[in-house]
Amino acid sequence: MSNRYLKEKGIESLLFASGAVAVIALFLLCIFLFRDGILLFSEYPINSFLTATxxxxxxxxxHFGILPLFLGSVIVTIGAVIFSVPLGIAVAIYISELASPKISNVLKPVTEILAGIPSVVYGFFGLVILVPIIQNTLELPTGQTALTGSIMLGIMALPTIISISEDAISSVPRTLKEGSLALGSTKWQTIYKVTVPASLSGISAAVMLGIGRAIGETMTVMMVTGNSAVIPGFPSGLFAPVRTMTATIALEMGEVPQGSDHFHALFAIGSVLFITTFIINIIANYVKKRYRFNL
Known part of the structure; x- marks a missing residue:
């Protein structure tokens, strides 16, 4: 056997081992999470857990009704998506297609640096700066609301959406753009009729990763949403305190007796979060394959 063959087999084995470790770790995590979560339902009905208010x-x-926590997470996440997705895609288009090289070389690293800021810093900024602004501007009893959490999560999701969307837009073959311009299209027509549709697979992946960042965030929402476990109305719930599933786990896990129903209920919440993010990933893969096939 040649040294080259041995090196290739060694690299192949190393990559296989790395993938196997990741799969095994995920499998063990699922066992650990669902094992403790399912113990709740030996004492507490699962339908009450899912539907009680x-x-x-x-x-x-x-009472272990997860519905107000689930709806709190949903309303905060939807608000974050509405705020971050249009803005993030617009910034990505500007950096990739419209900005001069000097400006784009500054904006791209700056947005990527924002992704590395700890969530507690975002939470502190929201608590000190944004909460009073929301309270005074909208004349609310408190500024710790679902709207505040949505804005902060939207800001946190922006770097992910901008960076991945910009990479997707930049990877569109230059021949497509030049062909569109040669046929008489303006630059704007080329962007929204050729460039954006051609990069829609990557943009959808960026959006789904942004949603995953928003729904899984803990510290920021715990600091700025008020942590009130009530069912939010719509749209009035945007201007009232809510509590998310992640904040509930973070707030209560440190003081709960191990092995109690409360302990198992928090693991059950983690199981619901896991299933939710799993469904989001399935939808993301479906969207990516669909648009990639069409293109």
């Missing part, structure tokens, strides 16, 4: 884990009897 009260989360009072320390009451007698305890």
């Amino acid at each position: 009260k989360w009072y884990p320390t009451a007698e009897p305890a």
